[in-house]
Amino acid sequence: MIQLFHMFKNFGPNVALQDISLRVRKGDFVFVTGPSGAGKTTLLRLVFGAEKPTSGNILINGINLNRIRRQQLDLLRRKVGFVFQDFKLLTGRTIFENVALALEVAGERPSYIRKKTHLALRSVGLAKKELSYPLQLSGGEQQRVAIARAIVNDPLVLLADEPTGNLDPALTKDIMLLFRTIHMKGTTVLVATHSRELLEETAQKQIILNHGRLVGEK
Amino acid sequence: MRLRLVPYFIRQAFQNVRENRLVHIVGISTMVISLLIFGTFLLLFYNLDTWIHGWGNTLSMSIYLEEGIDSGTEKKLVQLIRDLPGAKIDEMVSKKQAYNNLLRALGKDSVVLQGLPRNPLPASIEVVFKPLNGERPDPGPIKEKLEKLRGVEEVQYSEEWLNRFEGLMKVVRLAGFIIGGLLSLGVLFIVTNTIKLTIYSRQEEIEIMKLVGATDWFVKIPFLIEGSFQGVLSGLVSLLALYSGYAFLAAKKADILGLAILDFVFVPLPYVLTIFLVSAGLGLVGSFIALGRFFNL
Numbered sequence: 001m002i003q004l005f006h007m008f009k010n011f012g013p014n015v016a017l018q019d020i021s022l023r024v025r026k027g028d029f030v031f032v033t034g035p036s037g038a039g040k041t042t043l044l045r046l047v048f049g050a051e052k053p054t055s056g057n058i059l060i061n062g063i064n065l066n067r068i069r070r071q072q073l074d075l076l077r078r079k080v081g082f083v084f085q086d087f088k089l090l091t092g093r094t095i096f097e098n099v100a101l102a103l104e105v106a107g108e109r110p111s112y113i114r115k116k117t118h119l120a121l122r123s124v125g126l127a128k129k130e131l132s133y134p135l136q137l138s139g140g141e142q143q144r145v146a147i148a149r150a151i152v153n154d155p156l157v158l159l160a161d162e163p164t165g166n167l168d169p170a171l172t173k174d175i176m177l178l179f180r181t182i183h184m185k186g187t188t189v190l191v192a193t194h195s196r197e198l199l200e201e202t203a204q205k206q207i208i209l210n211h212g213r214l215v216g217e218k
Numbered sequence: 219m220r221l222r223l224v225p226y227f228i229r230q231a232f233q234n235v236r237e238n239r240l241v242h243i244v245g246i247s248t249m250v251i252s253l254l255i256f257g258t259f260l261l262l263f264y265n266l267d268t269w270i271h272g273w274g275n276t277l278s279m280s281i282y283l284e285e286g287i288d289s290g291t292e293k294k295l296v297q298l299i300r301d302l303p304g305a306k307i308d309e310m311v312s313k314k315q316a317y318n319n320l321l322r323a324l325g326k327d328s329v330v331l332q333g334l335p336r337n338p339l340p341a342s343i344e345v346v347f348k349p350l351n352g353e354r355p356d357p358g359p360i361k362e363k364l365e366k367l368r369g370v371e372e373v374q375y376s377e378e379w380l381n382r383f384e385g386l387m388k389v390v391r392l393a394g395f396i397i398g399g400l401l402s403l404g405v406l407f408i409v410t411n412t413i414k415l416t417i418y419s420r421q422e423e424i425e426i427m428k429l430v431g432a433t434d435w436f437v438k439i440p441f442l443i444e445g446s447f448q449g450v451l452s453g454l455v456s457l458l459a460l461y462s463g464y465a466f467l468a469a470k471k472a473d474i475l476g477l478a479i480l481d482f483v484f485v486p487l488p489y490v491l492t493i494f495l496v497s498a499g500l501g502l503v504g505s506f507i508a509l510g511r512f513f514n515l
Contacts, residue, residue, distance in 0.1 A: 048429075050429070070434070071433055071434075074428070074431050074432065074433045074434070075431065075433075076431075077428075077429065077430065077431035078430070078431035082429060088425075088426050088429065089426075090422070090423055090426060101426070101427065101430055102430040102431065104226065105427055105430055105431055105432035105433075105436055106431060107220045107222070107223055107436075109222065110222075149430065153431075
């Protein structure tokens, strides 16, 4: 599903990632871990196509991100959901509108958008708060809205960058449960985290980064 | 593009306008003023051009008579002139009348005429030639023919000042192009900046849309509609204001420039359409320029 071949990424003189080669199979649940500044976010952004590698190749579902055109990348992003640490919700729109946005940009029919958005919000337990605005919700609820938006168009891959970074332990458990549920439905999930507690409780595969290098896999 | 997205794009564009109301009001007002300046210039230019062409199509001649011409010769001459194609005698000016006209024209300076032993001014016949088949008659052969007639001293016609006016119109036309060009650039600058401001205000939304897979065009189209709307509205308002101004002046018999005696008409439909389309086009092009550098997510 996701393949990286000798991938390097520099930001000017700073090396963010060096010589990363790895493979994530379809249906895997993988944690990308390591201390702050290890390159976790950069790795996820490269897989999402938000950054281009300095050298090396990234293949998503067999498509080489170095060789696709801009428009194809936009279409690919509809199949790769991304959950951001800071949620990236539009505060002027209701949570229903925030989730529906991912389907609107894909040009789906209004009736389909209504149905799918409602289902996505129900799956994260927010069906009754459809008309609320993000700032009327707690941090955990806002993160769930972000997850609902990432899964509403049934992505092949779900990427999450420190999704529990701003949440307390109880909410962290809820969110992780949600990711496991999504994974059980067949979605490949990549979660970047530096939370030791989270990793100690899991038996999932882990990719460990340090100073931009792949230092181990569990 | 899927047709079912059209209502979405329009909704989005008008939401942009609503949310950035003040920016749009300022932008549209400035555009209206610029278009109004250009429209006023066009209106005046069009009328001036029409008047000059109107005069240009009519040939006026002054036929100066010989000193001491007898009434028989004069009658014959008048008949010969009347028989010329398109000719109409406007006025017969006697020697005395010519003198009085000059006295009136000189006003206080008329004392210079007092020292003259006799009236040196000739009698004349003022003739107007109407256009033949829509064109002004060629003055050269007419002048030649008239000067050969008995009793005619000299013939003069209005060629020279017409040429001067046409020269002036060329300068006015050039000035029009320059003013139009500069105002168009100004309008383009206004639209570009208005749309840039609305893009800035929605930058976060654009970023999120791109992150969830929106194509560039999906994001751009509402802004293009917004720019075109600004152009269309400015065009309509400026034309309405121009027409109101015109109607007001026309009702007041258009005393400005001392042209009250002349017909003052509104610019014809092709000009109106040009102003409108240029305005809408500038709105669209302005938003294109503004969008150019916002898509590197």
